Amino acid sequence: xxxxxxxxxxxxxxxxxxxxxxxxxxxxxxxxxxxxxxxxxxxxxxxxxxxxxxxxxxxxxxxxxxxxxxxxxxxxxxxxxxxxxxxxxxxxxxxxxxxxxxxxxxxxxxxxxxxxxxxxxxxxxxxxxxxxxxxxxxxxxxxxxxxxxxxxxxxxxxxxxxxxxxxxxxxxxxxxxxxxxxxxxxxxxxxxxxxxxxxxxxxxxxxxxxxxxxxxxxxxxxxxxxxxxxxxxxxxxxxxxxxxxxxxxxxxxxxxxxxxxxxxxxxxxx
Amino acid sequence: xxxxxxxxxxxxxxxxxxxxxxxxxxxxxxxxxxxxxxxxxxxxxxxxxxxxxxxxxxxxxxxxxxxxxxxxxxxxxxxxxxxxxxxxxxxxxxxxxxxxxxxxxxxxxxxxxxxxxxxxxxxxxxxxxxxxxxxxxxxxxxxxxxxxxxxxxxxxxxxxxxxxxxxxxxxxxxxxxxxxxxxxxxxxxxxxxxxxxxxxxxxxxxxxxxxxxxxxxxxxxxxxxxxxxxxxxxxxxxxxxxxxxxxxxxxxxxxxxxxxxxxxxxxxxxxx
Numbered sequence: 001x002x003x004x005x006x007x008x009x010x011x012x013x014x015x016x017x018x019x020x021x022x023x024x025x026x027x028x029x030x031x032x033x034x035x036x037x038x039x040x041x042x043x044x045x046x047x048x049x050x051x052x053x054x055x056x057x058x059x060x061x062x063x064x065x066x067x068x069x070x071x072x073x074x075x076x077x078x079x080x081x082x083x084x085x086x087x088x089x090x091x092x093x094x095x096x097x098x099x100x101x102x103x104x105x106x107x108x109x110x111x112x113x114x115x116x117x118x119x120x121x122x123x124x125x126x127x128x129x130x131x132x133x134x135x136x137x138x139x140x141x142x143x144x145x146x147x148x149x150x151x152x153x154x155x156x157x158x159x160x161x162x163x164x165x166x167x168x169x170x171x172x173x174x175x176x177x178x179x180x181x182x183x184x185x186x187x188x189x190x191x192x193x194x195x196x197x198x199x200x201x202x203x204x205x206x207x208x209x210x211x212x213x214x215x216x217x218x219x220x221x222x223x224x225x226x227x228x229x230x231x232x233x234x235x236x237x238x239x240x241x242x243x244x245x246x247x248x249x250x251x252x253x254x255x256x257x258x259x260x261x262x263x264x265x266x267x268x269x270x
Numbered sequence: 271x272x273x274x275x276x277x278x279x280x281x282x283x284x285x286x287x288x289x290x291x292x293x294x295x296x297x298x299x300x301x302x303x304x305x306x307x308x309x310x311x312x313x314x315x316x317x318x319x320x321x322x323x324x325x326x327x328x329x330x331x332x333x334x335x336x337x338x339x340x341x342x343x344x345x346x347x348x349x350x351x352x353x354x355x356x357x358x359x360x361x362x363x364x365x366x367x368x369x370x371x372x373x374x375x376x377x378x379x380x381x382x383x384x385x386x387x388x389x390x391x392x393x394x395x396x397x398x399x400x401x402x403x404x405x406x407x408x409x410x411x412x413x414x415x416x417x418x419x420x421x422x423x424x425x426x427x428x429x430x431x432x433x434x435x436x437x438x439x440x441x442x443x444x445x446x447x448x449x450x451x452x453x454x455x456x457x458x459x460x461x462x463x464x465x466x467x468x469x470x471x472x473x474x475x476x477x478x479x480x481x482x483x484x485x486x487x488x489x490x491x492x493x494x495x496x497x498x499x500x501x502x503x504x505x506x507x508x509x510x511x512x513x514x515x516x517x518x519x520x521x522x523x524x525x526x527x528x529x530x531x532x533x534x535x536x537x538x539x540x541x542x
Contacts, residue, residue: 029453031453032452032453032454034453035453035454035457036452036453036457037453039454039456039459040456042457042460042461043460046463046464050469053474054317057321057323057326057327059320060320061317062320183295185295186298186299189302190298190299190301190305192302193303194305196305196306197305197309199309200309200313204312204313209308209312
């Protein structure tokens with residue numbers, strides 16, 4: 001037990017050091033970072049405008065009012081942003097780290113390769129999504145008749161936590177493919193884009209599609225299912241338990257594939 | 271003209287081969303992006319079933335579906351990487367190598383990209399177009415394909431690509447000042463996507479705003495070709511819109527020359 005605490009303590013310490021280092025790098029390109037963040041904010045603002053145009057003509061979308069849609073939308077941004085913040089470097093694995101042979105350096109480090117890779121990048125762009133997500137939730141919560149209790153707040157935190165790992169799991173599995181194919185960024189992109197489906201109620205999609213986003217690429221559990229529990233539909237066991245289960249399964253598969261991949265990794269070039 | 275073609279044909283060929291090399295990557299990307307079209311498709315389907323009305327601000331359901339997919343297709347085919355390529359060369363200094371060669375700087379980029387676009391168009395154009403036409407036939411029961419609208423659409427699409435190219439080259443020159451373009455590129459894509467009607471048809475905008483947006487160059491990128499394809503414009507409007515596109519193309523070609531001539535004197539290349 002004591003050893004375990006010592007180990008986690010060391011990991012957090014390392015993480016802090018890496019974040020500090022990354023922030024320094026960022027300060028070099030301040031203007032670039034700021035315009036990027038404004039771009040992210042604007043993208044979400046445009047989506048909001050898009051939804052408001054739709055709702056200016058119809059009272060509700062298959063039983064979901066404008067406020068409820070905003071709540072689900074805002075919820076979907078939280079796990080996405082947190083994953084983006086901490087695990088963004090997985091993209092680089094699929095796009096170029098393995099292809100260029102840069103993965104070698106992680107093998108020489110005295111921590112696990114997965115930890116070494118993810119800790120290297122602290123993607124501050126994600127704060128744009130995080131801020132918008134929280135803003136959407138704050139705006140919609142007074143209008144959607146939410147039961148704010150201690151238990152629900154706890155469940156909210158739990159579901160955001162696990163939903164984050166659904167994103168990470170999908171990225172982890174697909175970018176590990178690069179250990180065999182050298183490049184898999186586009187595969188990751190294809191699967192990752194499915195997350196956009198989670199922003200809207202799955203009831204608007206047809207049967208086949210809602211099956212896919214519930215059970216195969218389970219992004220519906222990152223937003224719609226947990227959010228609709230808080231909106232008073234569905235039960236905690238399926239909506240939030242499902243999120244946790246999917247996250248655990250995806251991460252387990254992801255870590256397994258990753259370890260397999262690392263052991264069959266061959267460096268590229270000289 | 272013949273001389274120009276002879277000089278720049280190798281660039282087109284190279285671009286074509288480059289795109290062919292990366293076609294598998296490209297197909298995965300397209301799959302990822304097409305998903306977004308399907309989200310919009312289902313969203314609008316739900317809007318039409320929830321609203322109960324036959325039309326939404328003048329668009330019927332199948333107009334909207336065709337709009338989603340054709341605007342996506344137009345965006346893909348008229349996409350230009352000019353800004354990024356120019357910016358990158360300015361940043362790493364390899365632009366110096368281009369300047370010592372007896373070729374027009376922007377033509378080399380243009381012809382290379384034409385080769386790449388040809389490859390892209392071969393992959394996405396036919397299947398998507400066929401899909402949309404089959405959908406239209408299934409939804410309305412009449413064969414709505416009109417060869418004249420289609421040909422005018424192709425013309426408008428070509429103009430749209432050229433405007434996009436020159437606009438992006440102008441924008442790419444901002445790398446002379448900014449050095450890094452990642453952030454502002456994100457911002458630009460977001461603004462241009464919205465103003466060009468890539469998110470919603472400009473007809474849905476409040477009247478005053480919609481009128482202004484129709485005149486801006488961004489409408490020429492996506493909105494005008496798509497509206498022509500949809501058959502929403504009558505003949506005078508089509509002629510007017512094409513005229514507007516030609517005007518913006520001339521404008522950006524001219525602007526590009528001015529910026530280039532002004533910037534090239536201030537350029538300094540580090541290393542080589």
